[in-house]
Amino acid sequence: MLDVKYIRDNLETVEERLGTRGEAVNLSRFREFDLQRRGLLQEAEKLKALRNAVSEEISRIKDKSQARDRIAEMREVSQKVKVLDEQLKVVEEALEGCLLTIPNIPHETTPIGKAETDNVEIRKWGEIPQFAFAAKPHYEIGESLGILDFERGARITGARFTLCKDAGARMERALINFMLDLHTEQHKYVEMLPPFMVNRESMTGTGQLPKFEEDLFRLEGVDYFLIPTAEVPVTNIHRGEILKGSELPLCYTAYTPCFRKEAGSYGKDTRGYIRQHQFNKVELVKFARPEESYRELDLLLADAEKVLQLLQLPYRVVELCTGDLGFSAAKTYDIEVWLPSQNTYREISSCSNFEDFQARRASIRFRENEKAKPEFVHTLNGSGLAVGRTVVAILENYQQADGSVVIPEALRPYMGGMEKIG
């Protein structure tokens, strides 16, 4: 959510900068609701002030018969207040609804662009493997090794669900532990294991709602949703709180499964393990001081990259352009891992600074010192990493001519010393 006062005072700038996201933005509705609200508010508050003053007078009059006129007068005032308050409520809801659907303003360093193709490559890491044979896609490798079972996954649930078996299941678990250990022991994040379903307020706080309800799995009977990412429960840990400046930045890491409807991605990545309705992810979340948030974003990105470096998987980092930026983000770096079968890099992590956009929605603030005014924190998060796609990358990059897959050295301690599958 953007600052109402900022929009009010910089309407054209805001429209223009939001326009770089690719959708025309018209804030005239906002302006109208804002004006209406303040008009009604002033009127109502004036009457309330009068009522409060006269009520106090009445309280001092011993003989209530002498207050009869004033009581009658105030009865009328209260009626008017009631009407105004009702109108106000309608306008405020409209204004709120308006605000909740306005995306974040891209950071000034976010490259202007229309789509994915305008993203900017920042750096590449690692050697792209050269195979003396035709590199197989991960789903063929996984199926022939008996560690990924798409058919039975679909039988159990449906399309885009996969059964991990034997060393495949073990590798998922190993990667989760490997990543969590790295981030908690080397990068000093605090581990969290949050609920995997959240309420509507939490989804609104991080920006999934109200606009993207069709992407979420919703439970029946209660207003709970399956989380599409750990960002939601972990960021909402501090919803409604005022943190101490001295404890910032707060750095949390969490493993959770993620559930996404993938509405609108029909036909994309239909085969294999790339795009699932349920996948595992280790997430990194930070709450930082505004002036430190971009430095923290660089650190967070480096922490995520470290996973791929240790696993010796080639990747590149791209900076998303304004047209490709998520709703809540001001700036995003994607980490893309090399997939030999596709002869291209595919997203495996997305690291974003949301600045105060989520903090304002979720009311997460901090006080620099005892007497300081509360300020909104900046929230950040990034995948560290998507576990399923890491499995995909390992299978493809570490595949051997005989169909076996070598296990990255860093992962072996987590797989009982296993050196290869098959």
Add this chain to the structure above:
RNA sequence: GGAGAGAUGGCCGAGUCGGCCGAAGGCGCUCGCCUGCUAAGCGAGUAUACUGGGAAACCGGUAUCGAGGGUUCGAAUCCCUCUCUCUCCGCCA
């Protein structure tokens, strides 16, 4: 699922028959005084949001005692609904 108890400021905790209650008292914290050091003591201060005015410091108004609604000139206090927490019973990994 059944029965009961509760929800007040950073924390603890008071709030009588509705009015002078944004809310006693204590703890904590901040600043000052005092004091070889520490402790104790003394004095002052210590919520948030919106809104009007002001360049600002700041001044005024409104709202907030779990949430929403009702009664009333006036609600932390009375009534209704909901949510959450705790205790007991049942069930269960």
